[in-house]
Amino acid sequence: MTSDTDVEFWDSRYREGRTPWDQGGVPVALRRWLGTAPRPGRVLIPGCGFGYEVQAFHAAGWEVLAIDYSPSGVARAREALGELADKVVLADFFANDFGRERFDVVYERTFLCALPPRMWPAYARRMAELLVERGRLVGTFFYGQNDDPPPHPLTPAAADAVLGYYLERVSDEAVTDSLPIFGGKERWQIWEKK
Numbered sequence: 001m002t003s004d005t006d007v008e009f010w011d012s013r014y015r016e017g018r019t020p021w022d023q024g025g026v027p028v029a030l031r032r033w034l035g036t037a038p039r040p041g042r043v044l045i046p047g048c049g050f051g052y053e054v055q056a057f058h059a060a061g062w063e064v065l066a067i068d069y070s071p072s073g074v075a076r077a078r079e080a081l082g083e084l085a086d087k088v089v090l091a092d093f094f095a096n097d098f099g100r101e102r103f104d105v106v107y108e109r110t111f112l113c114a115l116p117p118r119m120w121p122a123y124a125r126r127m128a129e130l131l132v133e134r135g136r137l138v139g140t141f142f143y144g145q146n147d148d149p150p151p152h153p154l155t156p157a158a159a160d161a162v163l164g165y166y167l168e169r170v171s172d173e174a175v176t177d178s179l180p181i182f183g184g185k186e187r188w189q190i191w192e193k194k
């Protein structure tokens with residue numbers, strides 16, 4: 001029996017091509033944000049999966065580090081990324097030693113909702129550790145209801161309690177290109193480290 005905190009849970013889905021969360025490209029809101037974002041810096045992409053966003057951030061001038069613990073997902077991402085393959089690290093986001101490395105932005109898409117709610121406080125704490133002063137957690141967050149997780153949906157109250165402990169929400173918009181599995185219940189949000 002595997003649980004959604006096991007590498008095998010995710011790796012088997014990549015091996016078997018069962019990836020209903022895969023957008024096959026970069027979300028519209030990220031493209032828009034990259035076009036208007038302040039000057040590029042360092043970005044971390046945890047639970048990157050196929051890692052389309054690595055190329056998008058790189059092309060916009062950002063220094064990118066992406067991390068995922070699924071060997072099959074990472075192999076696919078590296079293959080697709082070609083000369084950017086070394087931007088993707090195979091490791092557990094919670095256990096990886098980032099040394100003194102800190103990030104201006106952490107990019108989120110379907111990583112938080114891949115984690116069971118008991119792990120959300122550790123996610124929020126890790127964000128606070130890894131972001132620079134006033135650094136930002138930027139991306140897509142899944143709100144709503146799901147009786148058969150993952151994905152594990154956020155509620156506004158959980159977001160305020162868990163993320164809001166370390167971060168302040170500074171923007172919140174509807175997502176226009178949500179996949180069916182997320183049922184139009186995603187929000188594009190920016191959270192700034194307090």
Ligand SMILES: C[S@@+](CC[C@H](N)C(=O)[O-])C[C@H]1O[C@@H](n2cnc3c(N)ncnc32)[C@H](O)[C@@H]1O
Nearest residue numbers: 010021047048049068069070092093109110114
């Ligand atoms: C739902 S998928 C999302 C992938 C990608 N963000 C996307 O938008 O397509 C969740 C990803 O998180 C990865 N993951 C889950 N727990 C992880 C952990 N503790 N450390 C690193 N990666 C993890 C899984 O291997 C999987 O690739």
